[in-house]
Amino acid sequence: GNSVTQMEGPVTLSEEAFLTINCTYTATGYPSLFWYVQYPGEGLQLLLKATKADDKGSNKGFEATYRKETTSFHLEKGSVQVSDSAVYFCALTGAGNKLTFGGGTRVLVKP
Amino acid sequence: NAGVTQTPKFQVLKTGQSMTLQCAQDMNHNSMYWYRQDPGMGLRLIYYSASEGTTDKGEVPNGYNVSRLNKREFSLRLESAAPSQTSVYFCASSPGGQGTDTQYFGPGTRLTVL
Secondary structure, three states: OOEEEEOOOOEEEEOOOOEEEOEEEEOOOOOOEEEEEEOOOOOEEEEEEEOOOOOEEEEOOEEEEOEOOOOEOOEEEOOOOHHHOEEEEEEEEOHHHOEEEOOOEEEEEEO | OOOEEEEOOEEEEOOOOOEEEEEEEOOOOOEEEEEEEOOOOOEEEEEEEOOOOOOEEOOOOOOOEEEEOOOOEEEEEEOOOOHHHOEEEEEEEEOOOOOOOOOEEOOOEEEEEO
16 A cells, blocks of 8 residues: 655754755555645644656745655755744545655754 | 634543534535544544545544535544544545645644543
């Protein structure tokens, strides 16, 4: 079946540091790939997505590229802010638009 | 436009009690989902409804039942709660059954079973 593996946290950074969160997946066919973010006390919201190989999703300074050859969808941001402190989830869709999530990576940005 | 709403926000149950978690969306979406979130495990799909009048099991359906009451509402019922069902429950909706669709999540219900 489908699965998503992402690096465990927590990841602690200083403000303006570079952030990378690794995500790799196993899936049949050609899934769509997503990054969702969960701010403290809230539900998940879409951060970015890519629907086919070599697509780059971007939003709020975050980027991720759909790499089919390495089955990866790593999330990057060049300069993080305190407000980026959250839990980040990598996910993919299989049959029937059912999402399969990674375990989540908690990011803490210190001023 | 409230998006996806869930009630209650918090609930404490004793083992063996029953309860229903309510979810409603006002985006005219066809598909709705129930997930549970446990530490280190991400979110796991309990049940989903691809369209009004249909429901299907997800990854972890045991101990739960669902009802798609109409296009807007999708409820999750625990008939006899167990401590293993202590979790945070999220409802989500999406426009349809396409793999490219974004899912929109509610704020969650934090359930504790003693």
